[in-house]
Every structure is written in C-alpha cells, then in structure tokens.
Amino acid sequence: MSSEPLLDRPGDRDDPNAPTLTPLRIAFEPADPAAVAVQADVLAVIGFGAAALPDDPRCLRVGLEPVGAALLEVWRSRGPVRTGRDGEIRWSSDGDYTFFSIEVPEDAVDAIGAAAEHLYRRLGEWLGQRPLHVLRLWNYFDAINEGDGDAERYRRFCTGRVAGMQGLFGGDYPAATVIGRKDGVRSLQVYGLAARRAGRPVENPRQLSAWRYPRDYGPTAPRFARAMRAPSGQILISGTAAIVGHASRHRDDVAAQLGETLANLDSVCAAAGAATPLGEGSVLKVYVRREADAEQVTRGVRDHLAGGGEAMLLIGEVCRRELLVEIDGSHG
Ligand code: 3EB
Numbered sequence: 651m652s653s654e655p656l657l658d659r660p661g662d663r664d665d666p667n668a669p670t671l672t673p674l675r676i677a678f679e680p681a682d683p684a685a686v687a688v689q690a691d692v693l694a695v696i697g698f699g700a701a702a703l704p705d706d707p708r709c710l711r712v713g714l715e716p717v718g719a720a721l722l723e724v725w726r727s728r729g730p731v732r733t734g735r736d737g738e739i740r741w742s743s744d745g746d747y748t749f750f751s752i753e754v755p756e757d758a759v760d761a762i763g764a765a766a767e768h769l770y771r772r773l774g775e776w777l778g779q780r781p782l783h784v785l786r787l788w789n790y791f792d793a794i795n796e797g798d799g800d801a802e803r804y805r806r807f808c809t810g811r812v813a814g815m816q817g818l819f820g821g822d823y824p825a826a827t828v829i830g831r832k833d834g835v836r837s838l839q840v841y842g843l844a845a846r847r848a849g850r851p852v853e854n855p856r857q858l859s860a861w862r863y864p865r866d867y868g869p870t871a872p873r874f875a876r877a878m879r880a881p882s883g884q885i886l887i888s889g890t891a892a893i894v895g896h897a898s899r900h901r902d903d904v905a906a907q908l909g910e911t912l913a914n915l916d917s918v919c920a921a922a923g924a925a926t927p928l929g930e931g932s933v934l935k936v937y938v939r940r941e942a943d944a945e946q947v948t949r950g951v952r953d954h955l956a957g958g959g960e961a962m963l964l965i966g967e968v969c970r971r972e973l974l975v976e977i978d979g980s981h982g
Contacts, residue, residue, distance in 0.1 A: 794830025
C-alpha cells in the first residue's frame with residue numbers, strides 16, 4: 651500500500667513558536683473493536699489476550715492475558731487518521747502522531763536475538779525515510795526469562811536490539827517497555843508511538859540510566875529513557891519496576907516491590923515536571939508475574955491513584971526473574 655512520506659501539517663514545520671501538539675487521548679474502553687476502529691479520530695486499538703480485532707493497521711492484538719474485564723486500549727488523536735502497510739510495518743497517522751507495529755517470527759537458532767536485530771533494522775530503515783520522532787516503544791515476546799545467565803532470552807533480545815538499532819536514535823532513546831508473554835507464540839511484537847515533533851527524554855534520579863547498567867545484567871545494556879515528555883507535555887512512562895540504582899529490591903515481597911515501583915513512578919514524573927501527582931490523568935498498565943498477586947496489586951495501585959486515573963492489569967513476566975510487578979503508562 652502507500653509508502654509516501656507522512657506529510658507535516660503545512661505552515662508550522664520547524665517553527666519554534668508553533669503551538670505544541672494536542673495530547674494523545676489514551677483510555678481503556680469496554681468497546682466493540684470493529685465499531686471503534688472505524689471512528690475517524692482513532693489512531694490505535696490494542697486488544698489483549700483473546701481479543702478478536704479487525705484486520706486493520708490501527709488494530710493490534712497482544713497475547714498478554716488481562717485480569718478481570720477485557721478492555722481495549724484506545725488512542726485518539728486529532729484525526730482524520732490514514733492507514734497503510736509498508737512490508738512488515740503497519741501504521742496509522744493523523745500527521746501529528748503515528749502508531750506503528752511490526753511482528754517478526756522467531757525461526758532461527760538464536761531466535762529471539764536474530765528476530766530483534768531484524769526487527770529493529772527494518773524499523774530503522776522505515777523511520778529513516780520519514781520525518782518522525784519516536785516517543786515510545788513496547789516490546790512483547792514469549793518466555794522472556796528462559797535460559798540462564800547471558801543465554802537468557804531477555805539478554806539475547808537486548809543484544810539483537812542494539813545490533814539492529816545501529817545509530818537509530820543517536821543517544822536520545824525513546825521510552826520503552828519490554829515484557830514477556832506466556833502464550834507460547836514465538837514471535838517478537840513491537841509497536842510504538844511517533845510524532846512529527848521530538849519529545850524530551852527524562853531519566854529517574856532514583857535509578858541508574860539503563861544504558862549504564864553494569865555487566866552483571868548482561869553483555870548489552872538496554873537502551874531506553876525512563877520517560878518521554880511528549881511534545882504535548884504529556885509524560886509517557888517506561889516500564890518501571892522495583893529497581894533502585896541498578897539493583898532489584900524486595901525479593902519475594904510483592905507489596906514492597908509495588909511500593910518501590912510507585913515511588914519510582916512518582917520520582918520520574920516529578921523529574922519530567924509533572925504538574926500534578928499520579929491520579930487524575932494517569933493511565934497505567936500493570937504487569938504482574940503471578941495472577942495470585944493481582945488483587946493485592948490492584949488495590950495498592952488504586953490507593954496510589956487516589957480515586958483518579960485508570961489502571962489495567964495484565965499477566966506478564968518482567969525481564970529480571972526476581973521482579974514480580976512492572977508498571978508503565980502515561981500521565982497528563
Ligand atoms: C528496568 O528498569 C526494568 O529493555 O527496554 C523496563 C523498560 C525494563 C524497558 C528495555 C527494560 C526495558 O531495567 C526492565
């Protein structure tokens with residue numbers, strides 16, 4: 651289908667006085683995907699677990715099981731939204747924001763590493779032809795903790811990702827999430843949000859920047875920013891867990907890990923200059939390793955949001971085995 655470059659809105663390209671982008675509206679909705687996908691302002695519809703979604707570049711199914719009601723994650727922008735496919739990449743865009751996704755099967759020997767390298771190389775080629783700034787990336791694949799030491803699949807993913815990225819983001823990495831699925835499907839799924847203006851990457855003063863992690867955590871440090879202040883002012887928060895400095899905290903204690911995770915979220919939002927604390931305007935995805943922890947974690951998150959915001963719980967595996975919970979999302 652279309653491979654024309656995504657056009658800027660006329661008039662304000664590179665104009666420093668131009669207004670910032672309007673915020674992307676992100677919500678969890680109990681809606682019929684086929685009905686949502688045809689709405690002109692819908693940029694993305696992400697369904698989890700057994701969700702059945704139309705064959706449309708705006709729609710993506712992720713094989714993470716939701717806990718409780720199956721909700722769709724819906725992104726709305728100014729619109730109208732156009733869609734297309736360029737080889738393995740599916741995209742939708744209203745000119746301000748672009749949603750893109752790509753899925754690569756694991757079929758080689760170093761399957762996850764090779765899939766990550768191929769995927770990021772392909773993504774880099776595609777992005778290189780377009781005036782897009784990547785704000786946020788999500789990565790999902792099966793059995794993230796399988797394999798020991800440097801053979802662990804997450805570590806091989808990290809090495810393949812860096813090999814494929816090459817100079818893609820310079821030193822300004824997007825915010826990101828990497829979570830393991832448990833669906834037995836050996837394919838790497840990546841989707842992301844880009845904009846026609848750059849955001850500002852934000853680090854967390856409580857945590858060492860991921861690209862500085864010491865060798866103990868693998869041969870290739872992960873490359874992502876702890877959050878991205880979007881050109882709308884919105885804060886896009888990376889997957890965040892109970893890591894302080896570079897060390898995992900509170901082994902075997904999910905309540906304490908959740909507390910540390912929430913402290914990290916508060917800290918990164920403050921560093922990003924959030925006007926308000928987490929609560930109203932927060933939309934969070936909460937990944938728990940063990941379904942048995944879901945109720946307790948839900949309660950803890952809701953308390954922290956103080957009656958505002960939204961949270962969706964998913965069963966997902968964090969990239970370090972000892973970590974039981976991870977949270978990502980947006981604020982503002
Ligand atoms: C961490 O803070 C937890 O490899 O891109 C979170 C977000 C994590 C992104 C990545 C990893 C990544 O290190 C794990």
